[in-house]
Every structure is written in C-alpha cells, then in structure tokens.
Amino acid sequence: MTLLDLDNLELTTIEDAARIVGKSVDNIRDYIQRGRISKYNLEGTRIAVAKNGELRISLSELRAFLQLMSRGDEKHYSPGLNIELGFYDLSETERTKHVHRLHPYLGKFIPQLVEWFLIRYFAEDSLILDPFMGSGTTLIQGNELGIHTIGIDVSEFNCLISRVKSTKYDLPLVTREVLEIEQRVSTFSKYLNKSTQVNLSLFPEERMDELKSSLLKECNSDYLRQWFAPNALLEMLYYKRLIPLYQNQELLQVLLSRAVRSSRLIPHYDLATPKVPLPVGVKYWCKKHNRNCIPIDNCISKIHQYSKDTIRRITQFDGLRKEKTMQVIQGDSRTIDLTYYLSLPPLNGRLLDGIFTSPPYVGQIDYHDQHTYAYELFGFTREDSLEIGPKKKGKSRSAQQSYSEGIIEVLKNTMKFLKPAGLVFIVANDKYDLYPHIAEESGLIIKERFQRAVTKRTEQGDSPYQETIFMMEKVT
Numbered sequence: 324m325t326l327l328d329l330d331n332l333e334l335t336t337i338e339d340a341a342r343i344v345g346k347s348v349d350n351i352r353d354y355i356q357r358g359r360i361s362k363y364n365l366e367g368t369r370i371a372v373a374k375n376g377e378l379r380i381s382l383s384e385l386r387a388f389l390q391l392m393s394r395g396d397e398k399h400y401s402p403g404l405n406i407e408l409g410f411y412d413l414s415e416t417e418r419t420k421h422v423h424r425l426h427p428y429l430g431k432f433i434p435q436l437v438e439w440f441l442i443r444y445f446a447e448d449s450l451i452l453d454p455f456m457g458s459g460t461t462l463i464q465g466n467e468l469g470i471h472t473i474g475i476d477v478s479e480f481n482c483l484i485s486r487v488k489s490t491k492y493d494l495p496l497v498t499r500e501v502l503e504i505e506q507r508v509s510t511f512s513k514y515l516n517k518s519t520q521v522n523l524s525l526f527p528e529e530r531m532d533e534l535k536s537s538l539l540k541e542c543n544s545d546y547l548r549q550w551f552a553p554n555a556l557l558e559m560l561y562y563k564r565l566i567p568l569y570q571n572q573e574l575l576q577v578l579l580s581r582a583v584r585s586s587r588l589i590p591h592y593d594l595a596t597p598k599v600p601l602p603v604g605v606k607y608w609c610k611k612h613n614r615n616c617i618p619i620d621n622c623i624s625k626i627h628q629y630s631k632d633t634i635r636r637i638t639q640f641d642g643l644r645k646e647k648t649m650q651v652i653q654g655d656s657r658t659i660d661l662t663y664y665l666s667l668p669p670l671n672g673r674l675l676d677g678i679f680t681s682p683p684y685v686g687q688i689d690y691h692d693q694h695t696y697a698y699e700l701f702g703f704t705r706e707d708s709l710e711i712g713p714k715k716k717g718k719s720r721s722a723q724q725s726y727s728e729g730i731i732e733v734l735k736n737t738m739k740f741l742k743p744a745g746l747v748f749i750v751a752n753d754k755y756d757l758y759p760h761i762a763e764e765s766g767l768i769i770k771e772r773f774q775r776a777v778t779k780r781t782e783q784g785d786s787p788y789q790e791t792i793f794m795m796e797k798v799t
C-alpha cells in the first residue's frame with residue numbers, strides 16, 4: 324500500500340462525495356465494488372477492507388473517473404491514473420505532428436508525452452540521452468524546447484528515420500528534388516500503364532521492356548516479389564534507381580519507404596502487422612472501410628500522396644527547430660562508448676543532464692521486422708539479434724530475465740555519462756514488475772511513478788492498457 328498526498332486525494336466519505344458530484348450513494352458504492360475507484364483509510368492508504376466508519380474515497384479520483392465516463396473513455400480508467408497524461412483530446416494530426424509522420428513507426432510514444440516531462444524537469448540547454456531512440460521522438464521534442472539531444476538505436480532504418488527527421492534542410496532544394504523525382508516516376512508509370520497521357524512513340528515498347536527487365540534484375544528479394552503487385556514493384560525500383568542523382572538521398576529513401584509500406588498487397592486495416600500478402604486484384608472484406616476493397620496494385624499513388632506531405636512536414640518543423648545538437652548514433656546501447664560523441668562541439672565533454680526513454684516492452688514488437696520492406700529494398704544491414712526483448716523471444720520467465728539484464732546493461736553503460744543525481748525517465752508497460760529490480764541493479768532510486776492510460780494508438784487497436792513513467796534518480 325502506498326501512502327499518498329492527502330491534499331491531492333481530497334479524501335471524503337461516500338455520502339459527501341455523492342452529494343458533491345451529484346450521484347447517488349449506491350452509484351458510488353457500485354464504482355468501488357467494480358474497482359473503478361479505490362478505498363482509503365483516514366491516513367490516505369489504499370486498503371482492501373475498511374474498519375467501521377473509516378472508509379474514505381478520493382474526490383479527485385472520483386472526478387477523474389466521472390470525467391472519462393462522460394466522454395466514453397471510461398474503459399481506460401483505473402485508480403491512480405494521471406488523467407492529464409492520457410492526452411484524451413489530442414487528435415491524430417496532433418499526435419503525428421510535423422516530422423513525426425514522415426514515416427510510421429509501431430511503438431513510438433506521442434510527442435506530447437515527451438514534451439510534458441521535458442518542460443517540467445529539464446531547463447533549456449540541458450543535454451538528454453535516449454538510448455532506445457526508435458524514430459527519434461525525444462530528439463525532435465527536446466530540440467523544440469531548446470534541449471541538446473543524443474539518441475542511440477540498434478536498427479539502421481530507425482536511425483535513418485531519426486536522421487531524416489532531425490536534419491536541417493535547404494527547403495527550396497528539397498522541394499525541387501522531391502517534386503522532380505516524383506514527376507519522373509510518374510512519367511515512367513504512365514508508360515508502364517500505356518497511358519494515353521504520354522506520347523508512347525517517344526518511348527518505344529522495346530525500350531520499356533529493356534528498362535523493366537534491368538530493374539527486375541537489380542531486385543533479388545523474394546519478399547519484394549511476393550508482397551507487391553508487378554507495377555508497384557517496378558515503380559519503386561525505378562524511384563530507388565533515381566535517388567543517387569539527388570542530394571537529399573536519405574529523405575528520398577524515407578519518402579519512398581513510406582510509399583512502399585502503403586503499397587504492399589495487404590488489407591487496408593492491417594498496415595502495421597500484416598500476416599500474408601493478398602492476391603493481386605482479388606476482393607476482400609475491409610474492416611476499416613466496411614466494404615469490399617482490393618489491394619493496391621501500384622506505388623505511384625502513394626508517392627504522389629507523400630511527396631507534398633513530406634515537404635509540408637519538414638517545412639513545419641524547420642520553423643520550430645532550435646540551434647541545438649541532435650546526434651543520432653547507430654549501435655547497441657549496452658556497449659556503445661559515448662565519450663567521443665560527448666566530446667564533439669558544442670558539447671565539448673559535458674555530461675548528460677538526464678535520460679528520457681521508452682525501451683521495448685517484453686516480447687511485444689520485432690523492431691526490424693516491422694520495416695522489412697525497407698531492409699529488403701535498400702539492403703540495409705539487420706541487427707535483429709541485438710534487439711532487447713523482441714517479440715521473437717516471447718514473454719517467458721527466461722525472456723523476462725534476459726530483458727532485465729539487457730536494460731540493466733544499457734542503464735549502467737549510459738549512466739557512466741550522467742551527472743550525479745541526474746534524472747532518468749523510463750516509459751514502460753511494466754506488467755511483470757521488472758523495473759524495481761532493474762532500478763536497484765542499475766544504481767537508481769525510483770522517485771515517482773506516473774500512471775497513464777494508453778488510448779487511440781495509431782494502428783494498434785483500442786484495447787486499454789496502461790503505462791508507467793518511472794522517474795528515477797542516479798544514486799550518488
């Protein structure tokens with residue numbers, strides 16, 4: 324049982340609470356019975372059974388529960404939850420603002436969550452590390468707040484996304500390049516489809532056949548041949564071939580990967596976790612659109628859709644970014660030596676003020692697998708075996724143990740560079756209660772736990788679960 328802050332709880336009797344919130348005493352008893360609000364004793368300790376006349380409930384907890392019930396978000400509620408951290412009112416557009424949607428990423432945290440903590444616990448000019456950087460949310464949000472950031476990730480593609488999000492661009496040049504390559508692939512696609520919009524005699528069929536076979540020769544991936552319709556495959560291979568002609572190659576790679584991801588032969592409702600490719604041109608029942616759909620058979624429509632969107636997003640972030648360092652490091656956070664990176668200007672050997680991170684959850688996601696299409700298309704090197712807590716290894720006792728050992732190694736390795744009494748924030752879904760042990764072994768004291776409901780996850784269903792944000796301090 325934890326002793327809580329009595330002022331914040333606003334302890335009261337059931338009768339008073341019912342009168343204050345305009346509900347009946349029976350209503351309140353029902354919420355208690357269903358475990359939706361807690362029972363407390365007079366000292367503010369959560370209890371299972373109250374002595375006669377000593378039962379108290381928390382008005383603030385009750386109000387929070389009623390507020391969510393009135394919005395229909397009640398299923399996400401449980402006692403002790405920090406309602407503010409649920410970000411219930413945020414639209415999808417805000418949760419994927421500017422560069423955060425340059426490429427989808429399963430398992431990223433919402434920018435507003437990072438912002439909430441960084442604003443409260445770190446001053447401008449601080450230096451923060453995210454040793455499980457993923458798609459770089461900490462870097463971008465830290466930068467918006469004038470904080471220096473370093474991120475480490477073991478996956479090459481995640482590092483590419485993060486670099487592309489954090490790069491400072493020559494906007495007129497990027498605009499020219501993105502629109503020009505789009506135009507060239509669009510023309511290619513018209514010839515491919517024998518469109519009447521182009522003069523077919525300018526590009527005779529034999530030349531087209533030659534081009535197609537040379538593109539296909541460059542593709543030795545069975546995955547790409549299975550998961551894409553023939554024309555979609557040719558369009559993406561042609562785009563890829565043109566990339567070396569431009570300066571902003573990494574941005575074009577990410578733009579193409581995003582289009583490729585959406586052009587797989589998969590049901591519209593299953594973009595994040597597709598199981599098997601669908602046959603080309605065959606109808607399936609689409610849960611997302613509530614009608615029969617057919618899988619997409621081209622890539623150019625997504626290239627069109629994402630080209631202008633990409634320019635708009637990097638332009639938006641360009642107006643917000645600060646002149647602070649954002650370093651992206653590819654490597655294993657258990658072993659990487661940060662000495663060199665911290666020696667670079669403008670850091671010049673300073674220590675970290677804090678760590679803000681969201682490690683993988685035990686056995687939940689394979690971080691390389693979710694971007695297989697990009698690894699196959701660009702031939703990036705995979706480091707699956709270095710992932711901590713991958714889905715492939717499951718959630719067994721031994722998987723949990725090796726997960727804990729991995730996280731402890733990361734914390735010990737990176738905390739060598741953390742200031743004395745520096746703060747470490749870890750966003751975790753700690754259903755196996757591993758973090759108290761992890762903290763102790765790593766030389767950290769848990770100062771506070773913030774509970775938040777995770778709702779409206781992009782492409783991850785809507786079943787409620789909760790996360791804990793552990794605020795820890797380095798033992799000095």
Ligand SMILES: C[S@@+](CC[C@H](N)C(=O)[O-])C[C@H]1O[C@@H](n2cnc3c(N)ncnc32)[C@H](O)[C@@H]1O
Nearest residue numbers: 431432455457458460476477655656690710711
């Ligand atoms: C939950 S995700 C982080 C998501 C990130 N917060 C975001 O908003 O995009 C965890 C990340 O840890 C990375 N990871 C797993 N094992 C690692 C290791 N040994 N060293 C560095 N990164 C690792 C995965 O590749 C994955 O990108």
